[in-house]
Amino acid sequence: MRGSAKVYRWLLRLYPARFREEYQAPMERQFLDEYRETQSHWARVQIWQRALLDLASSIPKQRVCELWLDLKHGMRAYRSRALSTVFAVSALGLAIGASTGVFSVLNALLLRSLPFVHPEQLVELWMPAVGPLSGRAAFTAGIRQSAYLQGAAAFSSSEMNLSGGRDVLRVKVAETSANFFSLLGVNPAVGRTFLPDEDILGHNSVAVISYGLWQQLFDGDPHVTGKLLHLNGQLLTVIGVAPASFDYPGTTNLWIPTIFDVEKVPKRGAFLMQTIGRLKPGVSIRAARELFAAEIRHLHPPFTTRMSADERNNPHITSLQTQLAGPVRQAGWALAGMTLLVLLTACANVAHLLLSRVTERRQELAIRAALGASRARLLQQLTVEAMLLTMTSAVIGLLVAQWTCTLASSFVPAQLAAQQYTIFDWRVLGFACLVAIAMGVVFGSFPIGLAGRTRTTVNSMHSQQGLRELTPKRTRATLIGLQAALTVCLVTNSLALGRTFLHLLHVDLGFQPASVVTLNVALQGTRHYGHGEWAYYSEVLQRLRSIPGVEAAGAVSHLPLADNIYMAGSFKLDSGQTMQSIVTNSVTPDYFRAMGTRFLAGRDFARGEWRRSEASVIVNEAFAQAAGLGDRIVGRRLIAPWSRTTPYRIRGVVGTTRFGGPESEGVPEIYWPIQEEPPPILTLVAKVEKRPESYLALCRDAVRTVDSQVPIYDAKTLQRRLTEALARPKFYATATSTLAFLGMLLAVVGIYGSAVYSIAQRRHEMGVRLALGASQRRIRAMILRESARPVLVGMVAGVILAVASERGWESVLGSAAGVTFWACGAAAALLVSAALLASWQATERVLSIDPAEALRSE
């Protein structure tokens, strides 16, 4: 009996507070009466059954009813303070939006699984001893013996020409081992993937195409298998179509099982072979590294001698997910940190608003408490009101987050961005709601700590003493100090990043990106490949030069900003001096003129110069400086590693170009005349009069008239390539300055609100002071002093925080963001002046105090 009563009483606690207060006692009584009146066990079981059904249907009903009442009440209350409510809601909305957006990106990059089977088991590894270069037999045997790998697949990416459909296309091809798809656990959308033996020589003339390519080339024909394609001239049979969401690695359009037969499809230059593996179940990455090191010791000396000590001791095994997230990983965390600061600042503001609302409604709360409303009831109502505020903010936040995600997708690394991942998903929605609910609960229960005291103040509702008890000064000062500290930290970081970005905009690239059109052509698989390259290129250049408005046209094998893999080697000067790691590039005459690269000494290649008995080269300034010769290097001779007998004559020195863009450094470089060994792929460069965008189509058409079967791709202005290279630093600078602006705005409003609030609270005290002869100026000075104190303390804390966060940014940007004395000082000065201005504005209200009226209110 007693047990049943206890359980029933406990269940009644699920009713909302008001209903419970009203009806708990009679309901309990009724249950007990009924229970007592029955004797048999079966009848009691039935009573319980009925009671549970009754509770299950009526509790939710009452909850909804009471929630609706509280919401109506809350909306009425907020309407009376519309302006500050709108501000707090939108500030919090922006903060939730920003943090949700950043969280979405982090989620997509770091937390979400890759679209592969058991992605946590996938690793990227580097095994020089048994890598794909050692051949299929050695590779598979090596993997089979491994104590930590279930399997491993090798692949290498390159761009190739594809014909077979309507047009000739430039596509991204992954040459893989046969088990590539099975290792990742990817099933085809149509047909099949590679059979286990299809990477053996003679069996590998097959291809799996991407979903996009299937649509583009074959209009999604379900009978695509068996169709033929020409890849760089090699005939291949389509065996399957990859699923729509799959294009790993990078933006691959086509997969062929030729990794152990790299000669099969002709291609140019260096290519990078990569190995991905699947760890055995239960083997961690750390354990795999230890097992790797142990295996290395048992390998035959010929293998181990190929490896450096570092490679032996620090095996390269990283989680595929970490590898794909790349450099954005740290930036993502840093941005998340900054967004969190803004979120905290916004929270401090909302706390302010609710705090002042509780004080304003002290009479209402005190009366309700006196009339018997329990603490739980008041807590429930305040929580619902706070939730109303935060949930509205969450809705605004979601809209902002959609926008943030679109913005953020511009800096997601290509490997992930291309995989057609939807960044925004239901987990993000969950996150936003969680933030809103957590804030609602915190903000709801935070003022109740103060409202709880209303019972004691009910008798002194009108007294200023009672009022002061409700709003501890220290809490407000702490909130202001916190906002000040966070804002100084935000502003300092954003100033530092902004400065870095400005620096990047003004850096000397070694070329003039304005008014330059660039486009790539690739000859593999065309009739020009192998012997007619130069004839084709010179014809194309002639056509380009004949376009009215084109001032100069040239070509280069590796264009700056194009993110190419390029070759480097050692060269010897006639003095005997050896130059290490020299980047080699080949250009046509007029290339430097088209690019706006200055000649510091000597001259450009003359047309037909390569036919001379003594071949010419041009070096850059960095090369001349590294050789310690400066301009005197012109006329000197150079021995290339591949031609020990015939030296090259250095004809000129050009300015150093920053190959990888403004963030990279210029490196020593040698330029060859392109005619000497015309590459199958190159970039055509044309300097035009003005508005290069309008010349893109003209140039493309001119090239196409020479041979429409040659694919032209990546036709872009050089300025656009530069903008793309700057996209990431620009994003960081924009994001941080937006966050800093938001933080600053929130802090200023917080400080203003606090000062206004403080004056309103102490109206009586000020009335007394004024009546006793204190001047309004003195009172204003007093309020300013009081407002400034927490700001100054917060400012010092903020500077310390900013200096501490510098290291974080250093790792993000690769160079010091430069949290300098200057940046700290500027941020602090900005905040203090804004704070003083806000407080000064707020103290205008002191002027409106009429001492007589203020005293009468007592």
Next chain:
Amino acid sequence: MSKPKQDEINRLLPLSLPVFHILLTLMEGERHGYALKRAISQRTDGKLNLGSGALYGSIDKMISAELIEESEERPDPHLDDERRRYYRITALGRRVAEAEAIRLRDLVRLAETHLKLPKLA
């Protein structure tokens, strides 16, 4: 107390079955919750057996609609548990119950005509 207007009454119609039964029972005099429940159960032959959640949910709604009110008069506290609450019908409650009865009567008449049922005595 001013007379309730017809609009106000019509706005509250139709009544839910528990509400109508509560009003009918309270017409006979003040009752506490459990007594109400038992009376309703008896007069409906056990067909309407209100759980306490449903009962007090209806009571709560009826109090806010001013159909009933809590009675301050209590029997001798020695004879009664002070946790019990007594309710009585208000003037509005009476008018609403009457209006509901008329509504139901009209409905039954309409059904009788259409279905050609033999008229009740």
